[in-house]
Amino acid sequence: MNATVAVRGLTKKYGRNLVLDGLTLEFGRGVTGLLGPNGAGKTTLLRSLATTLAPDGGEVRALGLDPADRGQRTDLRRRLGYLPQDPGFYPHFTLFELIEYVAILKEMTDRRERHREVRRVLEEVGLSDRAKTKVRKLSGGMKQRLALAQALLGEPDLLILDEPTVGLDPEQRMRFRALVSRLGENRTVLLSTHQTEDVAALCERVIVMKGGRAVFQGTPRELAAAASGRIWICDAPPGDSRLFWRTADGRYRVLGDPPPGASPATPTVEDGYLLVLGEPFGAAE
Numbered sequence: 001m002n003a004t005v006a007v008r009g010l011t012k013k014y015g016r017n018l019v020l021d022g023l024t025l026e027f028g029r030g031v032t033g034l035l036g037p038n039g040a041g042k043t044t045l046l047r048s049l050a051t052t053l054a055p056d057g058g059e060v061r062a063l064g065l066d067p068a069d070r071g072q073r074t075d076l077r078r079r080l081g082y083l084p085q086d087p088g089f090y091p092h093f094t095l096f097e098l099i100e101y102v103a104i105l106k107e108m109t110d111r112r113e114r115h116r117e118v119r120r121v122l123e124e125v126g127l128s129d130r131a132k133t134k135v136r137k138l139s140g141g142m143k144q145r146l147a148l149a150q151a152l153l154g155e156p157d158l159l160i161l162d163e164p165t166v167g168l169d170p171e172q173r174m175r176f177r178a179l180v181s182r183l184g185e186n187r188t189v190l191l192s193t194h195q196t197e198d199v200a201a202l203c204e205r206v207i208v209m210k211g212g213r214a215v216f217q218g219t220p221r222e223l224a225a226a227a228s229g230r231i232w233i234c235d236a237p238p239g240d241s242r243l244f245w246r247t248a249d250g251r252y253r254v255l256g257d258p259p260p261g262a263s264p265a266t267p268t269v270e271d272g273y274l275l276v277l278g279e280p281f282g283a284a285e
């Protein structure tokens, strides 16, 4: 893999709370998924890459640029698109006005070109017919698509998406997957999510964060394989395993050591993720 983004020993503290703890990772072109429990530091990493937050220590190189250097930071900003977790759009703007406003902030000075670009990104996310609608009238899913549209302005080489599928219905999620996988064909996309299905469906690589560190980096298949031999199906509820559930066919799916009479099951990305986190098994790191 040719890394387009590399992070070395990144640290960030909020008061006494060490949120990034010497974080080291790298990823290249295509779509990389970022998984991790609440508070793992995912948004803090994304904000550091999007240059909206200065880490306390460590190094970032994104598209060959160092955001700690003022000149390179400006160059990087011109080449990245960022979908933040809570974009906080102006409710009284129309969609067109809002995207145009972001385009102006992104230094698109030529009015005709800017308008063409605004129409292009609205088209890309399927919101062209809503260009004159006010932001406050959009559903949650449409707001997510609008947030993605502004991130696509100027065809960025690096796209940073913070939980973009929150609030999307299944059909919109499918459309979103198709769009993101297409975007990943010729650029670097980092997708923070809690949806392991999205990672399995569209990411070439996956990084798992826990406690401000990367505890796994590899392919979704490798992440699933981390749970091989630790996923079982059995007829009765296991006595000692802490994580199991009754499936639709009335049998029990167990994560952990095999209970008596168990047969092995094929692990999923979600199984691998849970095992890599080391909870509730108390191991792994």
Ligand SMILES: Nc1ncnc2c1ncn2[C@@H]1O[C@H](COP(=O)(O)OP(=O)(O)OP(=O)(O)O)[C@@H](O)[C@H]1O
Residues within 6 Å of the ligand: 014, 017, 019, 036, 037, 038, 039, 040, 041, 042, 043, 044, 045
């Ligand atoms: N501006 C801030 N001031 C103080 N603490 C913060 C700030 N931003 C984040 N934190 C804390 O840093 C930790 C990591 O937060 P972060 O948002 O990076 O995690 P996350 O992995 O994105 O979580 P989630 O999955 O819930 O979005 C949390 O404990 C959070 O409370």
